[in-house]
Amino acid sequence: MKRVLVIEDNDANLYxxxxxxxxxxxxxxxxxxxxxxxxxxxxxxxDLIIMDIQLPDIxxxxxxxxxxxxERGKDLVIVALTSYAMTGDxxxxxxxxxxxxxxxxxxxxxxILEINSYxxxxxxx
Amino acid sequence: MIxxxxxxxxxxxxxxxxxxxxxxxxxxxRVGLYNNYPKIYRxxxxxxxxxxxxxxxxxxxxxxxxxxxxxGTWDECLxxxxxxxxxxxxxxxxxxxxxxxxxxxxxxxxxxWGCIYTKSRLDINSVLDLHGRTVAVLRGSILTDGEDGIxxxxxxxxxxCSFIEADDYNQVFDLVRxxxxxxxxxNRFFGAAFDDEYGLVLNNFIFYPTALGFAFPKGxxxxxxxxxxxxxxxxxxxTDMDSVYYHILTEHKLYPKKKMPVWVVPLIAGxxxxxxxxIILSILLKWQVNRKTSLLQHINKKLSDEIDEHHVxxxxxxxxxxxxxxxxxxxxxxxFMYDKDSNGxxxxxxxxxxxxxxxxxRVGKKTFADVNNFFEYVEPEDRRIIEELSQKAQAGNxxxxxEYRVNIDKDKTKWxxxxxRVTALANGNYRxxxxxxxxxxxxxxxxxxxxxxxxxxxxxDSRTQDLQLRTEELEKxxxxxxxxxxxxxxxxxxxxxxxxxxxxxxxxxxxxxxMGMVGELAxxxxxxxxxxxxxxxxxxxxxxxxxxxxxxxxxxxELSLEKIDIKDAVQESLSILNNRVSEKNIKLDYVCEExxxxxxDRRRISQIVINIAGNAIKFTDKGGVTVxxxxxxxxxxxxxxxxxxxxxxxxxxxxxxxPFQQIDSSLTKKHEGTxxxxxxxxxxxxxxxxxxxxxxxxxxxxxxxxxxxxETEVKIEKSSGD
Numbered sequence: 001m002k003r004v005l006v007i008e009d010n011d012a013n014l015y016x017x018x019x020x021x022x023x024x025x026x027x028x029x030x031x032x033x034x035x036x037x038x039x040x041x042x043x044x045x046x047d048l049i050i051m052d053i054q055l056p057d058i059x060x061x062x063x064x065x066x067x068x069x070x071e072r073g074k075d076l077v078i079v080a081l082t083s084y085a086m087t088g089d090x091x092x093x094x095x096x097x098x099x100x101x102x103x104x105x106x107x108x109x110x111x112i113l114e115i116n117s118y119x120x121x122x123x124x125x
Numbered sequence: 126m127i128x129x130x131x132x133x134x135x136x137x138x139x140x141x142x143x144x145x146x147x148x149x150x151x152x153x154x155r156v157g158l159y160n161n162y163p164k165i166y167r168x169x170x171x172x173x174x175x176x177x178x179x180x181x182x183x184x185x186x187x188x189x190x191x192x193x194x195x196x197g198t199w200d201e202c203l204x205x206x207x208x209x210x211x212x213x214x215x216x217x218x219x220x221x222x223x224x225x226x227x228x229x230x231x232x233x234x235x236x237x238w239g240c241i242y243t244k245s246r247l248d249i250n251s252v253l254d255l256h257g258r259t260v261a262v263l264r265g266s267i268l269t270d271g272e273d274g275i276x277x278x279x280x281x282x283x284x285x286c287s288f289i290e291a292d293d294y295n296q297v298f299d300l301v302r303x304x305x306x307x308x309x310x311x312n313r314f315f316g317a318a319f320d321d322e323y324g325l326v327l328n329n330f331i332f333y334p335t336a337l338g339f340a341f342p343k344g345x346x347x348x349x350x351x352x353x354x355x356x357x358x359x360x361x362x363x364t365d366m367d368s369v370y371y372h373i374l375t376e377h378k379l380y381p382k383k384k385m386p387v388w389v390v391p392l393i394a395g396x397x398x399x400x401x402x403x404i405i406l407s408i409l410l411k412w413q414v415n416r417k418t419s420l421l422q423h424i425n426k427k428l429s430d431e432i433d434e435h436h437v438x439x440x441x442x443x444x445x446x447x448x449x450x451x452x453x454x455x456x457x458x459x460x461f462m463y464d465k466d467s468n469g470x471x472x473x474x475x476x477x478x479x480x481x482x483x484x485x486x487r488v489g490k491k492t493f494a495d496v497n498n499f500f501e502y503v504e505p506e507d508r509r510i511i512e513e514l515s516q517k518a519q520a521g522n523x524x525x526x527x528e529y530r531v532n533i534d535k536d537k538t539k540w541x542x543x544x545x546r547v548t549a550l551a552n553g554n555y556r557x558x559x560x561x562x563x564x565x566x567x568x569x570x571x572x573x574x575x576x577x578x579x580x581x582x583x584x585x586d587s588r589t590q591d592l593q594l595r596t597e598e599l600e601k602x603x604x605x606x607x608x609x610x611x612x613x614x615x616x617x618x619x620x621x622x623x624x625x626x627x628x629x630x631x632x633x634x635x636x637x638x639x640m641g642m643v644g645e646l647a648x649x650x651x652x653x654x655x656x657x658x659x660x661x662x663x664x665x666x667x668x669x670x671x672x673x674x675x676x677x678x679x680x681x682x683e684l685s686l687e688k689i690d691i692k693d694a695v696q697e698s699l700s701i702l703n704n705r706v707s708e709k710n711i712k713l714d715y716v717c718e719e720x721x722x723x724x725x726d727r728r729r730i731s732q733i734v735i736n737i738a739g740n741a742i743k744f745t746d747k748g749g750v751t752v753x754x755x756x757x758x759x760x761x762x763x764x765x766x767x768x769x770x771x772x773x774x775x776x777x778x779x780x781x782x783x784p785f786q787q788i789d790s791s792l793t794k795k796h797e798g799t800x801x802x803x804x805x806x807x808x809x810x811x812x813x814x815x816x817x818x819x820x821x822x823x824x825x826x827x828x829x830x831x832x833x834x835x836e837t838e839v840k841i842e843k844s845s846g847d
Contacts, residue, residue: 012630016637023642083625091685105629105665108636 002119003027005046007037007063008081009055013106017050020108021115034058042072048118049078051098053089061096068097077118153191154347156181157202157214160293163318163377164235164337165216167196177215179373180234181339184358200265209342213351217340218267219412221419228343230352232359233336235379236408237312239268239275242325244301249308249328252278255286261297261306264290268310273333275310298323314379334408363405366398459483462558463496464550471496471557483563485533504530504538515547519555523547528564540568614679617671624668631661670801673732674784677808684726684812686837691762692720694727695754698734705742712749713742721756724836729809730764736802737766737829744827745770761815762835767828773821781819782807806831813837 004021008014009032018028029044031037034055041049049067053060060080067073080093080101090101102114158173160166168174173194185192195202195211206214207226218237219229241249241260249255252275262269269290270276279286289306291297294315301309302323309325316327339355341348362370453460459480463473473496481489484499491498500508507529518525525545530538545559635658637643639651646654676682699715706713734752741750748769756762773781785800810817815833 010626010630012627013633016630016633020633020637020642023637083622105625105632106636108633108640108642 001025001027002047003029003044004048004050004115004119005037005041005044006030006050007032007034007041007055007060008050008052009033010052013052013104016106017111020106020112024112024115026115026119032056034060034063038063038066038073041067041076042070045072045076047077048115049076050081050102051078052081053083053093061092064093064096064098079114079118153193154185154213154351155211156192156194157205157211158194158196159199159202159216161199161216162315163379164314176235176373176377176379177339179376180359180370181213181215183369183373184355187358188354206340206342209345212341212345212347214340216337218271218335218337220267220271220335221416222272223267223340226343227340228345228348228352229340230338230355232356232363233338233405233408234359235314235337236334236404237314237337238334239310239332240313240316241328241330242298242301242309242311242316242320242323243307243328244304244325246326247308247328249330251330252282252284252332254330255279255308256284258286258307259289259305260286261289261291261300261309263294263297263310264292266310266312267335268312268333271333271335275332278332295319298325301325318378334411336408336412363402366394454479456560458560458562460558460560461496461545462556464554464556466554474556483561484531485537488531488533502532504532511543515557518545518547519549525557525559528568539563539565541565611679614675614681617675622672625665625672628661628665628668632658632665635661667801670805674801674805674808677812682812684837684839685728686724686726686839688722689725689727689730690720691723691730691754692717694730695734695752695764698731699738699752701735702739702742705739706750709742709746711742711745711747713738714749714751715753716751717754719756721762721835723762723833725813725833726837729813730833733806733809733831734764734766736806737764737831740802741766741768741770741827741829744768748826756835757832760835761832764831764833765828766831767826769826772823772825772827773819774823778819778821782817 004026006014006017006021006028008017008030014030014032018030021028029040029046031040032055034057037049037051037055051060051064055063058066064078064080067076067078077099078097080089080098081104082089082093082101083104093101100118102111156173156178158165158167158178161175163175165173165175165177178194181192184190195205197205202211202214203217205211214227215234217223217227217229219233223229241255243249247254247258249258260275262275266274268274276288278284289300291300294311297306297309297311298319300306302325308328313331320327339351341351359370362368365371453475460475461473462475463471465471476493480493483489484492484502488499488502491502500511503511511527511529514525514527523546525543525547528540528542531541533539540563542562542564543559544562545557548556550556635654638646639654639658673682695717696715699713702713738750738752745768750766750768753765753767754762782803784804807817810831810833813833814837815831817832818830819827820830821827
C-alpha cells in the first residue's frame with residue numbers, strides 16, 4: 001500500500017485530500033505545520049509528499065528545502081499545492097526542490113489521476 | 126636806461142651779422158649754372174660761359190669773391206636756390222610771383238622778351254594772330270606761364286590755340302622746323318642766336334619784357350651785400366659805353382659790332398646807348414609801376430575780401446541767432462543758462478519769454494526777474510533733492526536729471542523735470558545750462574498706473590496664496606488617494622486569497638459528491654450539487670480576476686516569461702472553449718499559417734485568448750468566431766478575434782473595457798460573466814507591452830485585434846512602497 005504524507009494547515013482541505021486519497025486506497029499521514037512535516041517526511045519516508053505552500057511556521061518551500069538538505073530526503077517525491085494567479089509559486093516550488101505541482105482548487109477527478117501518475121500506479125477509479 | 130639796452134642790443138645784432146657775413150665770404154660763393162646759350166651755358170671745355178658768368182666773373186674779381194658753379198637743369202637750379210643750396214642764380218627773370226620765393230638785386234643785367242618764330246612768314250603781329258595755331262613753348266619758362274606769359278595772354282584775349290611744351294629752346298625750334306608746331310616762343314637771345322641755324326623767321330609780335338638778373342635764396346644773410354655790390358658795378362657799367370659790360374654783350378653777339386665808318390660807330394653807339402638807356406629806363410619804370418600797382422591791387426583785394434568775409438560772417442551770425450531764438454521759443458521746454466557763484470547766487474545769462482507760459486504768472490514773473498527766486502517755489506523736500514543732485518553733478522559727470530514739484534499757485538503744485546549740464550568755469554563759478562520740462566500729465570498718469578499696479582499686485586498675491594493652498598490641498602489629497610488606491614489593491618489581493626481557501630473545499634467536496642465517491646445521489650441532489658459547483662466556479666473565476674487586477678494595480682503582478690510556440694499555446698487555450706462552442710452550435714475557426722516562438726507569459730496569453738474569444742462566443746448566436754495569429758513585423762505579432770455576433774454601438778465602445786460594464790443590461794442575464802474579462806485582458810496586454818483595438822458595427826459583429834511583442838521585455842519591478 002502506498003503512503004502519502006499531506007502537509008496542510010487547513011482542516012477542510014486536509015480532510016478533502018485525505019478522503020480522496022483514502023477512497024483510492026492510499027495510506028495517508030498528515031502534518032499541519034512545516035517543521036513537524038519535515039521531521040515526519042524524513043522519518044516515515046512516504047511514497048509521496050503533498051506540500052501546501054502556506055503554512056503557519058515555515059512555508060512549504062522552506063520545508064521542501066530542509067527535506068532536500070537531508071540525505072534521507074533527497075529522493076522523496078514532493079508535490080506542491082499552488083494557487084491559481086499566484087504567479088511565480090510554481091517556479092519557486094520547483095526551485096526549492098519540489099518534484100512537481102498541482103493547482104488548487106482541487107478537481108477530484110483530475111487530482112486522483114495526477115496522484116496516481118506520481119505514485120507510478122496503474123490503478124484507476 | 127631801457128633805451129641804452131636797446132642800443133646795445135642793436136649793436137650786438139649788427140656786429141653779429143657782420144661777423145656772419147665775413148665768415149660766410151671765407152668760402153666760395155655757390156652759383157647755379159644751366160644751359161641757355163648765349164646768356165649762360167657750359168662751354169666745350171665744361172667751364173661756365175655766357176653773358177651772366179662773364180659779368181659775374183668781373184664783379185667777383187673786383188670784389189675778391191670766389192665762385193663755385195653747380196650745374197643743373199633750369200628746374201633743378203631753381204630748386205637748389207629755393208633750398209639755399211646755392212647762393213646766386215643767374216639769368217632769372219624778375220616777377221611778382223618769384224619775388225615771394227626769391228630775393229633780387231635792383232639793376233637788370235639784361236632785358237628779355239618773348240619772340241614768335243615761324244618756319245615761313247606768317248605775319249603774326251599780335252596775339253590774336255595765334256588763333257587756331259599750334260605753338261611750341263618752353264616748359265616752366267616765365268614766357269610760358271608767367272604773369273604776362275603766352276598762356277595768360279591767349280586766355281586774356283580769348284585766343285584759341287594749342288600748345289606743345291618742350292624741355293629746352295632747341296626742342297622748341299626743332300618742333301617748328303619739323304612742322305609739328307606752327308610757331309615757337311623763345312626769348313630774344315636764343316632766337317637771335319639760332320634762327321639762321323634752324324631757318325626760322327622772326328615775327329613782329331613780341332611780349333612780356335622782363336628784366337633778367339641774379340636771384341638769391343629768400344632771406345639769406347649774404348643777400349644784402351651781394352645785391353648791393355652787383356648793383357654797384359652794373360650802375361657803373363651801364364653809363365660807360367666802353368665798359369666791360371658792353372664788351373661782354375658784344376662778345377656774345379648781343380650787342381652788334383659791325384664794320385662801319387668810324388663816325389658811325391660813336392653815333393650808333395651813342396644812339397644805341399640812348400635807346401638802351403631809354404628802354405632800360407622805361408622797363409625800370411614799368412617794373413616799378415607794375416610793382417606798386419600789384420601791391421595796391423593786392424591790398425585792395427585783401428580789403429575787399431575782408432569786407433566780403435565780414436558780410437558773410439554777419440549773415441551767418443544773424444541766421445544762427447534766428448535759429449537759436451526759434452529753437453528756444455519752440456522747444457517743448459524752458460531753456461535756461463545761468464552761472465552760480467560760490468555763495469550760491471545765480472545769474473541768468475539768457476532772457477527767455479516763456480517763464481510765465483511755463484511756470485504760471487506768479488512764479489514766472491519772479492523767475493524772469495531773477496532766476497534765484499524760482500527755487501523759493503520749489504517744494505522744500507524736492508529743493509533738498511535738487512541741491513543734493515546738483516552737488517553730485519558738480520563733483521561727478523556734470524549731468525543733472527531731477528524731477529520735482531513747484532508750487533505754481535497757493536494751492537496748486539505741478540511736476541517738472543530738469544535735465545541740465547554743469548561745467549566749472551575758470552573763475553570758480555559753475556555754469557548751469559539745460560532744459561526744464563513740464564511732466565505734470567505724465568506724473569498724474571504714473572500715479573494712476575501705480576495705484577492700478579498695486580491693486581493688481583495685491584490681487585495676484587492673494588490669488589497666488591489661494592492657489593498655493595489649493596495646490597497643497599490637492600497634492601495632499603492626491604497623495605492620500607494614491608495611498609488609498611494602493612492599500613485597496615493590497616487589501617483586495619489578500620482578501621481574494623482568504624476568500625479562495627474556503628472555496629477550495631466547497632469545489633473539492635462538491636466534486637467528490639458528484640463523482641459518487643461518497644455514495645449514489647438522487648437526481649434532485651445531483652441537480653442541486655451541479656448548481657453549487659457552477660456557482661462556486663463562477664465565484665472562483667471572479668475572485669481570481671479581482672486578484673489579478675488588484676495585483677496589476679498594486680504593481681505586484683509578476684510575469685513568468687518563457688519561450689512559447691504560439692500556434693500550440695493559442696490552440697490549447699481555445700480547446701478549453703470547445704464545450705461552449707458546441708453547446709451554442711456555432712463555429713470556432715483557428716487560423717495560424719506560420720508557427721513561431723515568442724518570449725512571453727503563457728498563462729497571461731491564455732487568459733487574454735480565453736477572455737476575448739470566450740466573450741465573442743458568448744455574444745455570437747449565428748455564424749461563428751475566427752481566431753487568427755500572425756506576425757506583423759519583426760517586433761510584434763497579432764491575435765485577432767472576429768465574430769459575427771451582435772456588435773457594439775458606437776456610444777458603447779468607450780465602456781467596453783471598463784470593469785463590470787456588460788454593454789446591454791438586458792443581456793446581462795442571458796450572457797453571464799464576471800464583467801471583468803475585457804478589463805483584465807486590456808490590463809494584461811498593456812503589462813506585456815502590447816495594445817488592443819476593437820472594430821465593430823452594431824448588428825454585424827465585432828473584431829478584436831491584440832498586438833503583443835514577440836520578445837517581451839522584462840520589467841524592473843517597482844518597489845512596493847510606490
